[in-house]
Amino acid sequence: MRTFVGIDLGSTTTKAVLMDDNKEVIGRGITNSRSNYATAARVASEEARIDARFTLFRRALHVGEAGHEHSAEFLAALERNFRLIQFLEQLDDLEETCHRQLEADRFKSIAGPLQEALHVIFARLRQEAASLYAPGAKRKSDFFRDIAGSRFHVHAEAVAREMGIALDMVLNAYDKSIIEVENRPPGGDLSDKFRRAVARMLAADSHAADGEGDFAAMIESALGIELEETYLVGTGYGRVTLPFSKEHIRSEILCHGLGAHMMYPGTRTVLDIGGQDTKGIQIDGHGIVENFQMNDRCAAGCGRYLGYIADEMNMGLHELGPLAMQSNRPARINSTCTVFAGAELRDRLSLGEKREDILAGLHRAIILRAISIISRSGGVTDQFTFTGGVAKNEAAVRELRKLIQENYGEVTININPDSIYTGALGASEFARRAVAA
Amino acid sequence: MTVIVGPKTKPPEAIKDASMARQKQMVNAHYDRLASAKERGEKVAATFVPGNLNELLMCFDMVNNLPEVNAIQNGLRRQSGGYVMEAEKLGHSEDVCTYVKSDIGMMAKGNIGPNGKPLPDPDVLLLSYTGCFTFMKWFELLRRQYKCETIMFQTPYLADGRITKDMISYMVKQLRQDVIPKLERISGVKFDIDRLREYLRKSAKAEDDHVWVLQSAKHKPSPIDAYFGGIYYIGPIFGAFRGTDDAIEYYKFLRAEVEGRIAQGKGPVTPDGDMGQERYRLVVEGPPNYTNFRQFWKMFYDEGAVVVASSYTKVGGTYDYGFRHDPDRPLESLAEYCLNVYTNRNLPMRVDMLENYINEYQADGLLINSIKSCNSFSAGQLLMMREVEKRTGKPAAFIETDLVDPRYFSAANVKNRLESYFQMIEQKRAGFRGAA
Numbered sequence: 001m002r003t004f005v006g007i008d009l010g011s012t013t014t015k016a017v018l019m020d021d022n023k024e025v026i027g028r029g030i031t032n033s034r035s036n037y038a039t040a041a042r043v044a045s046e047e048a049r050i051d052a053r054f055t056l057f058r059r060a061l062h063v064g065e066a067g068h069e070h071s072a073e074f075l076a077a078l079e080r081n082f083r084l085i086q087f088l089e090q091l092d093d094l095e096e097t098c099h100r101q102l103e104a105d106r107f108k109s110i111a112g113p114l115q116e117a118l119h120v121i122f123a124r125l126r127q128e129a130a131s132l133y134a135p136g137a138k139r140k141s142d143f144f145r146d147i148a149g150s151r152f153h154v155h156a157e158a159v160a161r162e163m164g165i166a167l168d169m170v171l172n173a174y175d176k177s178i179i180e181v182e183n184r185p186p187g188g189d190l191s192d193k194f195r196r197a198v199a200r201m202l203a204a205d206s207h208a209a210d211g212e213g214d215f216a217a218m219i220e221s222a223l224g225i226e227l228e229e230t231y232l233v234g235t236g237y238g239r240v241t242l243p244f245s246k247e248h249i250r251s252e253i254l255c256h257g258l259g260a261h262m263m264y265p266g267t268r269t270v271l272d273i274g275g276q277d278t279k280g281i282q283i284d285g286h287g288i289v290e291n292f293q294m295n296d297r298c299a300a301g302c303g304r305y306l307g308y309i310a311d312e313m314n315m316g317l318h319e320l321g322p323l324a325m326q327s328n329r330p331a332r333i334n335s336t337c338t339v340f341a342g343a344e345l346r347d348r349l350s351l352g353e354k355r356e357d358i359l360a361g362l363h364r365a366i367i368l369r370a371i372s373i374i375s376r377s378g379g380v381t382d383q384f385t386f387t388g389g390v391a392k393n394e395a396a397v398r399e400l401r402k403l404i405q406e407n408y409g410e411v412t413i414n415i416n417p418d419s420i421y422t423g424a425l426g427a428s429e430f431a432r433r434a435v436a437a
Numbered sequence: 438m439t440v441i442v443g444p445k446t447k448p449p450e451a452i453k454d455a456s457m458a459r460q461k462q463m464v465n466a467h468y469d470r471l472a473s474a475k476e477r478g479e480k481v482a483a484t485f486v487p488g489n490l491n492e493l494l495m496c497f498d499m500v501n502n503l504p505e506v507n508a509i510q511n512g513l514r515r516q517s518g519g520y521v522m523e524a525e526k527l528g529h530s531e532d533v534c535t536y537v538k539s540d541i542g543m544m545a546k547g548n549i550g551p552n553g554k555p556l557p558d559p560d561v562l563l564l565s566y567t568g569c570f571t572f573m574k575w576f577e578l579l580r581r582q583y584k585c586e587t588i589m590f591q592t593p594y595l596a597d598g599r600i601t602k603d604m605i606s607y608m609v610k611q612l613r614q615d616v617i618p619k620l621e622r623i624s625g626v627k628f629d630i631d632r633l634r635e636y637l638r639k640s641a642k643a644e645d646d647h648v649w650v651l652q653s654a655k656h657k658p659s660p661i662d663a664y665f666g667g668i669y670y671i672g673p674i675f676g677a678f679r680g681t682d683d684a685i686e687y688y689k690f691l692r693a694e695v696e697g698r699i700a701q702g703k704g705p706v707t708p709d710g711d712m713g714q715e716r717y718r719l720v721v722e723g724p725p726n727y728t729n730f731r732q733f734w735k736m737f738y739d740e741g742a743v744v745v746a747s748s749y750t751k752v753g754g755t756y757d758y759g760f761r762h763d764p765d766r767p768l769e770s771l772a773e774y775c776l777n778v779y780t781n782r783n784l785p786m787r788v789d790m791l792e793n794y795i796n797e798y799q800a801d802g803l804l805i806n807s808i809k810s811c812n813s814f815s816a817g818q819l820l821m822m823r824e825v826e827k828r829t830g831k832p833a834a835f836i837e838t839d840l841v842d843p844r845y846f847s848a849a850n851v852k853n854r855l856e857s858y859f860q861m862i863e864q865k866r867a868g869f870r871g872a873a
Contacts, residue, residue, distance in 0.1 A: 237849065251857035254864060277850070286868075289861045291826070294854065296809075296837040296847070376819060376835075 002230040003052070004435070006427025007041050008252065009033065009238030012275035012303065012389065014040035016048040017424040018227070019432055023262075027052025028421050032143055037238035042185040052227060053194065054079060060222040061215060074215050076135075081204075082197040084133040086186060088126065090144045093184065095122040097177035107173065113165050114173060120163075121155045121170070140316070145182050149174075191223045233431040235423050237276060250430050252423045253279055253292050259426030260385040261287025264414045268381035271374055271400075272422070273390035275303045278370050280377030287426075293377035301369035303390050305339075309362060312345065313355065324359035324395035331361030341365045360395060367399040371407065380404055383412035387422035391415050451708030451731060456691040460669045463687060464510070465552060467677050472554035474500045480624050483559035483579065486753045488566030488592055488775035492636035492680040492762070493616070497624035501677040502559060504575070508539040510551040512727030512841030520546065521842050534571045535810045535842040537578070544582060561623045562587040563616075568594065568780035569813040588619050592775040598786050600776050608772035634764040636680035641761040646688035647674050648756045653695050654745040655798055658715035660698035662705040664725060664744035665734040675753030679762075707738040716741030717859055720794045722748045722787075722821065723806040723814055726838035729846045733838070736852050740859045746794035748787065751779040755790075784817050788824045795829045801862045803833040804855075809845045832865055834858035 001020060008015045010033060018027035029047025033040045054075065058064070061071035098118050102111045125148070132139060132147065139147060152174050160167040198216050234244045235255040252274075260270040261283055270281040278301055282291040295301065310317045324330075331348060333341045341362055348358050374380060384404060390396050401413055416422070453461070474481050482499045484490065486506065494501050511517040520542025521535055527545060529538050543549070550556040562576045562585060580587050590611055593604045617628050650670055654663045661667070670691065678684040698704075704712040708731050719737075721744045726733050737744070754760065755777045763770040775781070782790070791803055803825050807815045819835065826833045836854045839845030 237853075251853065251860050253853075253857040254860050277853075288864050288868075289857070290832070291834075292854075292857065292861075293835060294850070296850065378823070 001225055001227060002435075003027075003227050004230055004428050004431035005045060005048070005232040006255070006424040006429070006431055007045060007232065007234045007236075008255065008421075008423035008427060009037050009041060009234060009236035009242070010275055010389075010423070011237050012307075013420070014044040014236070014238070015421050015424040016041070016044035017421055017428040018045075018048045018052045019425075019428040021432075023429070023432065025421075025425065025428070026055040028418065028424075030420065032145065033238065036183050037241045039183045039185055040238070041234070041242060046185060046190075049190065049227060050082070053190070053222070056222040056225055057219055060218045071215065077201050078194075078197055078219070080133045080135065081201045082194060084129060085193055085197050085200065087133065087144065087147070088129055089186065089188065090181060091122065091125055091129065091148065094148060094174075094177055094181045097181050098122075098173045101173045101176045104176075107169065110165060110169060113163060114169060117156075117159050117163055117165060117170055118173065120159050121152065124155045124159075125151055140318075145178060149178065194219065194223060231431040231435045233427040233434070235427045247434070250427055253281055253294075254289055255423040255426030255430065256387055257281045257283040257289040257292075257426065258287040258429055259422035259424070260387055260414075262425055262429055263416045263418075263422065264383055264385050266412070267383045267385040267414060269374065269377075269379070269384045271370055271384070271386050272388040273301075273303055273366075273370060273386075273396070274388045278302055278373050280370070280374035282378045282381070291378050293373050295369070295373060301366045303388065305366065306390065306393070309342065309345065309359070312342065313359075320359060321363075321393035321395040323356050324363050325356075325398065327354070327356040327360035329354075329357050330364055331357045333358075333361040333365045360399075363393070363395040364399045364403075366390075367396060367403055370400070371403050375407075380408040380411055383414055384408075385414040385416075387416075387419045389420050391419040449709075452706060452710045453708075454694060454706040456687070456694050457666075457669045457706070459687060459690060460672050463673055463678060463683060464676075468550050468552040468554070471500055471502055471556060472550060472552060475557045480560040481557045482561045482563050482620075483576075484563040485566055485569075485572055486675050487568060487778040487780055488590075489675070489679075489753070490563065490565050490590070490616075490771055490775075491677060492633055492640060493612075493620070493771060494563070495636055495680055496628060496632050497620045497626045499560075499620070499624055502556065503676055504540045504579070505536050506676055507543065507550065507556070508536040508841050509727050511539050511543060513730055514551055515728065515843070516543075516551075517728060517841035518843040521844075532810060534575070534813075535840050535845075537571060537575045539841045540575070541578060558583050559585055561585060561620070563590065563620075564588065565590040566592050566775055566778065566781065568592065568778065571811075571813060586619065586623060588616055590616050590775070592772075592781060595776060595782050595786065598783055600773065604776060605769050605772045608775065609768045612768050612771065630767060633767045637762040637767055637770060638764040639682065639685055640674075640680045641763065643674055643679065643684040643688045644754075644756045644761050646685075646692045647671075650688065650691055650695050651746075651750065651757055653699060654743075656699055657718075657799070658702070658704040658712075659718065659743050659745050659798075660695050660703060660705065662707070662712075662734075662738075662744050663750060664721045664747040665707075665730070665737070666705050667744070667747055667750040668725065668730075671750050671753060705738075705743060707734065709735070709738070712738045712741070712743065714741050715743050717802075717862055718743060718745045718798065718800045719802060719804050720744070720746045720791055720798065720800045721804045721806060722791055722818065724749050724752075724808055724811070724840055725806065726846050727841050728839075728843040729848065732848060733846075733851070736855050740856065742855075742859060745798040745800050748779050748790060748794075751790075754778055755782075780813065784821060788821050788828075791821065791825045792828050795825065795831055800831065801866075802831040802858075803829075804858065805833065805835045807835060807837045809837060809839045810842060811840065832858070832861050834861070 004019045006017045014031050014033045016029040017025055020026050027048040028051050029044045031040055031043040057075055062068040063071045102114055156170045160170050198219055233248055233250055234242055235250050235252045239249050256270055256272045260267050272279045277294050279292055279294040284290055307317055310320055333344050345358055480499045481502050482494050483502045486503055491501050517539040520539045523542035523545045524538035548556045562579055564576050576587055621628055653660050673684045673687050704715050719742055760777050805818050805822050807818050822833045836851050
């Protein structure tokens with residue numbers, strides 16, 4: 001089948017969307033952008049292709065249809081097994097790479113003990129891997145770097161202690177290797193991995209195949225559908241570093257405009273808070289951009305700023321919103337410069353103000369800047385759509401709703417669970433139209 | 438997918454057509470003349486570009502020094518960044534007009550002109566125009582520095598959008614009673630109105646060809662870029678050459694060159710050679726960025742965007758609206774000239790002008806370059822943009838840079854906005870169906 005690919009190379013994350021001829025999104029993929037956009041683009045599109053396979057499996061297995069109750073379970077188990085296989089493969093790569101590092105001069109004196117330590121650490125990582133992908137297991141992140149990194153640290157600490165060797169040397173071997181591994185897109189045949197996942201699953205649970213039909217055969221037939229990459233459009237800050245020709249590049253402003261229109265055809269105003277910039281976009285009834293404004297040389301108030309705040313408070317980025325939501329008395333941080341607001345954060349912390357109140361105030365400061373950009377682009381017209389990574393932050397959304405209401409009254413505010421893919425979605429539609437036109 | 442990053446090589450020398458080379462020679466010759474003015478016993482007047490009285494100054498054998506042009510030259514030569522920082526060291530704050538700070542910084546560093554020779558201290562500061570209020574503060578600072586006389590030539594703002602008889606007589610009275618007597622005293626030269634008439638006659642002649650060149654952009658493809666190329670074209674007429682034979686010759690030469698380009702169906706010359714296919718015709722409002730001038734221009738011509746009309750090329754006179762210096766009404770004509778410059782026009786007049794340009798030059802839309810450190814130009818620009826959009830139905834866009842402070846130019850941000858804008862025009866043209 002023909003597919004159309006949109007890739008949004010953001011500064012923090014790279015997103016890919018695969019669309020079919022009927023304008024249906026069949027796959028989405030995301031990865032961290034790292035320092036290498038080319039790899040990020042490959043990983044994200046590979047992820048989207050994997051996701052597309054699951055869509056095809058869902059269709060083949062009639063998931064969601066009456067009388068096919070078990071197929072959803074089967075598919076969920078397949079996905080867990082597939083992810084586990086992927087994880088183990090990357091773990092092998094990481095181990096090999098770590099061992100290669102030991103050939104360097106700096107490790108020479110303790111290469112032997114380090115080698116042994118790595119063996120033990122990776123054995124423990126492999127041993128617990130299945131539990132990470134067990135039914136109901138919660139993972140803080142789906143990126144290999146995050147999962148493997150946090151677990152490696154835990155085991156390394158224990159092993160170094162047990163063996164009486166320097167922890168920093170063990171961590172050093174890891175640090176030197178992870179970027180290399182991360183910048184190596186997963187290799188191997190995708191269909192083969194799916195087959196192995198099915199086999200692994202059936203071996204673990206022979207009842208898994210019991211149900212409305214021969215699931216394994218249905219998966220096999222879905223794997224037979226070829227996913228032809230018909231046309232690709234790239235967008236986002238990393239787009240120019242890729243060997244895309246001009247025809248394959250669209251600005252993210254246009255892509256977010258069109259993507260938001262596809263999610264909500266009635267939308268006229270779009271706010272996108274990305275990692276590096278904030279954009280206020282006005283679109284017409286066809287998703288064509290009428291006007292836009294974005295932050296100028298100062299990127300304060302963008303998604304990246306939340307990252308700084310998280311670091312400053314020694315918290316995870318995703319913990320900021322929930323903590324801010326606990327505030328009943330948000331601090332008034334009036335600085336429109338969110339970096340100044342950072343200074344206020346330290347000041348208020350030292351005065352003993354509650355972290356949640358300060359955080360709520362900071363979220364407000366970010367949204368205040370966004371509101372100014374929206375105003376300059378022409379204000380808010382019904383309907384309004386909020387896109388980009390920050391749209392996932394509930395505290396930011398709460399402030400936005402409040403300020404939109406105060407400034408523009410009752411308007412419909414759309415926030416899609418897949419808002420982070422809006423730019424990639426627009427790009428994939430541009431790709432589809434390039435062929436359809 | 439491999440990212441190939443080429444070695445960092447020096448960009449090739451910019452390609453210039455003959456008129457650009459000639460203009461450069463003229464500017465250099467002027468700086469040499471300025472540097473050696475005192476040796477020849479010539480007096481020097483510092484004055485601003487908008488509404489400058491070059492013909493009048495020539496009547497007193499004075500050489501004209503334009504601080505804004507110095508700042509621009511220093512911006513183009515990548516000197517202004519250091520000068521701006523120097524001015525900040527002296528206590529000038531970050532958001533002040535960077536022309537001012539470049540000028541002040543240049544003085545602090547020995548007042549070396551773009552030709553590497555020291556610029557002479559002015560004998561008089563002639564403030565001929567007040568459309569930009571910063572000008573007054575700027576000369577106040579220079580007066581403290583040079584301790585020389587300042588002449589204030591008050592130009593009424595066209596708040597109602599029209600020039601009245603009273604405005605002209607008010608200005609003529611200032612010329613007769615204040616400006617001319619002071620210039621006579623400072624220079625020691627007696628004013629001769631016939632000499633002024635002769636210079637004005639020459640001005641008008643050059644102005645005819647200058648307007649012809651700017652209006653040649655109505656052709657498709659446009660043989661000139663009326664913003665980036667326009668900077669070269671306005672140099673002689675807005676600077677120290679109006680009223681001279683040199684200016685007449687330059688514009689004659691330029692006109693012939695442009696005629697040649699039209700005959701060959703060519704677009705403008707860019708620093709990388711002849712521009713490729715003309716894909717977008719734009720009207721631009723606001724000054725350009727000088728510290729990254731070539732990079733900025735490249736963002737346009739790489740995409741096939743040509744500027745067919747700009748308001749900035751009217752800051753030293755709106756000749757395309759019919760004004761010419763008139764030897765038969767010498768003083769009145771000087772007054773009208775000052776009144777007519779772009780920045781002395783109120784917002785509705787500026788909107789009308791941009792609207793007309795979009796229609797007359799068959800442009801695809803309006804682009805505003807808003808200058809961070811210039812409130813004079815920037816105030817109201819968003820309102821103007823919306824109004825022009827409403828009247829013409831053509832898309833508009835807004836970018837933000839600075840005049841001569843390299844710290845205020847974010848290439849990635851500007852490029853992103855420009856590319857989005859060009860694609861937006863494309864999308865609008867194609868309409869819904871072919872929006873790909």
